[in-house]
Amino acid sequence: MTAVLPRTGIGVDVHAFAPEDKPRPLWLGGLLWEGERGLAGHSDADAVAHAAANALFSAAGLGDLGTHFGTDRPEYASARGTVLLAEAARIVRDAGFGIGNVAVQLVCQRPRFGPRRAEAEAVLSEAAGAPVSVSAATTDHLGFTGRREGVAAIATALVYPLA
Numbered sequence: 403m404t405a406v407l408p409r410t411g412i413g414v415d416v417h418a419f420a421p422e423d424k425p426r427p428l429w430l431g432g433l434l435w436e437g438e439r440g441l442a443g444h445s446d447a448d449a450v451a452h453a454a455a456n457a458l459f460s461a462a463g464l465g466d467l468g469t470h471f472g473t474d475r476p477e478y479a480s481a482r483g484t485v486l487l488a489e490a491a492r493i494v495r496d497a498g499f500g501i502g503n504v505a506v507q508l509v510c511q512r513p514r515f516g517p518r519r520a521e522a523e524a525v526l527s528e529a530a531g532a533p534v535s536v537s538a539a540t541t542d543h544l545g546f547t548g549r550r551e552g553v554a555a556i557a558t559a560l561v562y563p564l565a
């Protein structure tokens with residue numbers, strides 16, 4: 403008898419802060435952060451949502467964000483991370499998987515994520531159609547995140563084959 407096992411996936415995303423002469427709004431964890439410096443990218447550069455989507459694709463063995471939403475696709479310019487995450491979840495489900503959960507670790511000095519964690523988790527979970535949890539850590543001012551050059555996010559996901 404062959405066991406039907408769940409599958410785990412991993413995803414990473416990094417975005418640099420936008421240059422001062424080309425300011426952008428900050429979208430992170432599906433939320434708009436008023437008064438915070440925005441991130442550079444083709445889409446809205448929401449590293450938390452992108453890492454979550456990468457982890458879902460990884461778990462399902464379906465490549466990654468670039469496989470499905472390349473930067474050569476004008477329709478994804480400034481696209482919301484939640485839109486990409488919802489589309490990733492749809493693609494994974496259409497490939498025959500249920501989604502157990504997604505866990506994201508955000509690494510940055512700013513913004514302070516904790517006060518808006520519940521709000522972000524609700525928005526991301528709605529987009530994925532499954533529980534998405536987000537934790538945050540600084541790097542004690544070390545490295546590119548510590549110097550506030552950008553943010554990093556690392557995610558895991560669990561999916562299971564539907565019968």
Ligand SMILES: Nc1ccn([C@@H]2O[C@H](COP(=O)(O)O)[C@@H](O)[C@H]2O)c(=O)n1
Pocket residue numbers: 509510511512513514515516517538539540541542
């Ligand atoms: N961008 C961040 C980073 C961290 N937090 C919260 O602060 C706690 C302490 O961070 P350390 O890096 O010093 O471990 C962390 O556990 C988070 O709860 C945050 O909200 N936003």
Ligand SMILES: C[C@@]1(CO)OP(=O)(O)OP(=O)(O)OC[C@H]1O
Pocket residue numbers: 415416442443444445446447448452467468471472473478479480481
């Ligand atoms: C999301 C896409 C497409 O708009 O562009 P970016 O916003 O630059 O983000 P990245 O995390 O580098 O993933 C690549 C692309 O799929």
